[in-house]
Amino acid sequence: MELDKMDENDWKYHGEGNKSLVVSHVQLSRVLRLLKYPAEDSENPPQTVEQAYRQIQNIVDFSSNVMSSLLGEKFIHSGEVVKLPLEFVRQLSIKVQHQRPAWRCDKVMDIYSGCALCLPNLTSPVLHQPTHTPPLCIEIKPKCGFLPSSKHVSKDIKTKVCRFCMHQHYKVANGKWKRRSLYCPLDLFSGNRQRMHFAIRHLIEEPQNNFKIFKGGQCVYSSKEGSDDSIDLNSLLHHLRPYFLYGNNRINSHMTSKAVLNDFIQVLVNALLSGGGGDGGVMTDRRGEGRSFCEASLFNKERIRHGSQGLPSDSVLFRILQTQMLDTQDIEGLYLLYRRVEQHLQDFPKERTRLQIDGPYNEAFLEKLQKCPAEDDGSVEYAVAKVHQYCAAMTAKDCSIMVALVPSSEEEEDDDGQRRLRDFLSSRPPAFSYSVSILDLDPKPFDSIPRQLRLDQKIVSCYLRTGGALPKGSLPPLPGIFTAAEREDCTLLFHPV
Ligand SMILES: O=P(O)(O)O[C@@H]1[C@@H](OP(=O)(O)O)[C@H](OP(=O)(O)O)[C@H](O)[C@H](OP(=O)(O)O)[C@H]1OP(=O)(O)O
Ligand SMILES: Nc1ncnc2c1ncn2[C@@H]1O[C@H](COP(=O)(O)OP(=O)(O)OP(=O)(O)O)[C@@H](O)[C@H]1O
The missing domain is CATH 3.30.200.110 (Inositol-pentakisphosphate 2-kinase, N-lobe)
Structure with missing residues (x-):
């Protein structure tokens, strides 16, 4: 270039x-x-x-x-x-x-x-060779995956219903979206395949700005923002079907829509639980049980059939969640520390540079953020380090994950250079190679903190006013692929991918 x-x-x-x-x-x-x-x-x-x-x-x-x-x-x-x-x-x-x-x-x-x-361009990765099937890239903006447990939280509801689920009520009430998304980030970040599958289904049903699919670099599935139209699942299936036909299905092109979507979601779950291209890492229980379920999620806890909880420590979701959890004080506690810094800067404006309030984002900045003492010693340095941690957590709550999937049988070659056709004819679902990236990692400005507090207050008070009592029309429609029974049914067939 x-x-x-x-x-x-x-x-x-x-x-x-x-x-x-x-x-x-x-x-x-x-x-x-x-x-x-x-x-x-x-x-x-x-x-x-x-x-x-x-x-x-x-x-x-x-x-x-x-x-x-x-x-x-x-x-x-x-x-x-x-x-x-x-x-x-x-x-x-x-x-x-x-x-x-x-x-x-x-x-x-x-x-x-x-x-x-x-x-x-993360939607047309270089591992794709133009003559072969174009890669499928799935973009997910997962948002915040945990419930706060800070002593500063003033409203009990914040420890029971996650921010995303509450925010949905606020967004619908304010006309940002016509329908509420039933996606819950706590299900996606659970590490439990059934819950993750359930979460992704809801992302597909109501993508909003949290879910997009690209094929060969073109966006083929996303929400039409502000539009009243329900999403076009048939068009999505048309794009996905060729990637998920195998065995006899390849020959007679028959596979139910539900099976295509199940296989697609399963491949995506596998990529999200992987180490981003390598083998799975150690399973880690990183949250107290009480903080890992959101009361607004429609996932029925009783139905968990496969015990595995927690995310592999080298998975993209684990790393994002850990970074989000640098927000230990919740915005309500953090705001008090923000005020301490703000007061200090009013008294000593030149300190803004020494305290690296607006960067530079160098090693010294990272060290201050990571070496923040556990206890508040009343210093401005402690308050600044906490604000920096909070801002990094905000970035992690607002970033997106891009998963690029390339059918392996198209990509892999034998030692003698022959393309493998094993997967093509196999009775197992096709294998994919994948790469996982994170995008939108911009620093959040110090001055955005008061706005964060105001928004938090508005979201909570709107939820307390309207929560659970929304008109039926604000729920997403069942677009013909997930019946009411299937919404409840989280059955998965686990096949190796
Ligand atoms: O505050 P939130 O949680 O609504 O997040 C904002 C996002 O809204 P969302 O709820 O994801 O639709 C918002 O996304 P949209 O504009 O709604 O697509 C931005 O990402 C915003 O970040 P920034 O101010 O542009 O750096 C985000 O603001 P920050 O709070 O991350 O600064
Ligand atoms: N490196 C990339 N490769 C491919 N697509 C990208 C890349 N970076 C961004 N995009 C696409 O452009 C869109 C907008 O980019 P991005 O999310 O960085 O914007 P933003 O204005 O920072 O978003 P936000 O509203 O979260 O602040 C993304 O949702 C993604 O679809």
Whole structure:
């Protein structure tokens, strides 16, 4: 990629979140992640080129020096800052505008700085060879996987119902989504295959911004944001079926929709429990039993048939959960420490740099975060370390996992170079090789903490007002694939993948 010869025709719209817009290269396995600004700022750049460059460099540094150590290097691709020609960025902005979802257009792409983050395209991994079946990539934004147990928690409901499940009521009440998702992160993070299967089913039923599927780099399944339409499971099945036909099914193309989805979910569960490409690690019981069930989850505890609890210690979910659990105080306790830091900075503004409130995210930052004393000694250093831990936990609560699946029989070769057809004809479900990555590891700003507290209060009070009493229409429809009985039924056939 030659930065001085950039052509907007080589790039296409790929996706966006709240803070950034992503374009992918039409041939190379690369994406550019560009900053977004509130639309009100579109006439005047809200920051200088140097500030924009620093903001993106901070993202790279935080990801490579801090989050990579907490989450495991093997999952992280931090990328590099690039400086693009302004004319290219302007043309790109015009080109992608009509593809952007309307509800994201309250922000505009940064066309002033020319700075962007260049990353590998995790939806078209290089292990894929173009002539073979395209890889399937599944993006999951799992959100927070534990219940707080801090003594600072003032509302008992927060220790029983998880943040995501409560937040769903708030989001529906405020019109962000039309229907409530029945996904519960505590089921996904449980390490119990039945519960994980149940959680993924609900992600498929109501993906919102928590679930997407890409095939050969194209998004083929996601929520139509703001739309009333139910998701198109038939189209999903059309995409998935060829990957899951085996044995006689290959020949007569017959496999029930339920079987296709079951196999798909099972492969995904296997990848999430794996060490990201290697063998499974040690099983670890990392939470008190009482903190691992959310009362709002529809999963029926009585139905657990396969005992395994806990996540393998080298799995992506384990590493994300451990990092999320750096939030030991809950926002209610943390806010008190935030106030201590804020007061100190009002008295001694120059201390902001020494305390690394806004970075730099280097080894010293990581050391302060990791070596935070267990007991509060009343110092500002303790409070800062706790705030830093909380912010890293917030990043882990907001990141996404990308699982890339490539059918093994397509990829593996025998010693003599012959492609193996064993899986093609076998009566077992096909094997996949997979790689697991984590994306969106941006640092959360110190100043976002008061907003966190306000949002927490709004979510809890909305849940206490409306929880469990939502009109039926706000529940996701049964889109014809999961019957009411199947919602309850968590039967899985365990076959090796
Ligand atoms: O606060 P939350 O839990 O709603 O998370 C926000 C996300 O909302 P979600 O609930 O996942 O739909 C929100 O996602 P959406 O814009 O809703 O897709 C952002 O990820 C936001 O992060 P940032 O402010 O852009 O750095 C997230 O904000 P942070 O709290 O992580 O800063
Ligand atoms: N390296 C990558 N490879 C492929 N796709 C990517 C990559 N990075 C981001 N994406 C896609 O672009 C979308 C938006 O990116 P990202 O989540 O980083 O944006 P964001 O604005 O930080 O999100 P948030 O709303 O969580 O703050 C992702 O959901 C994902 O589908």
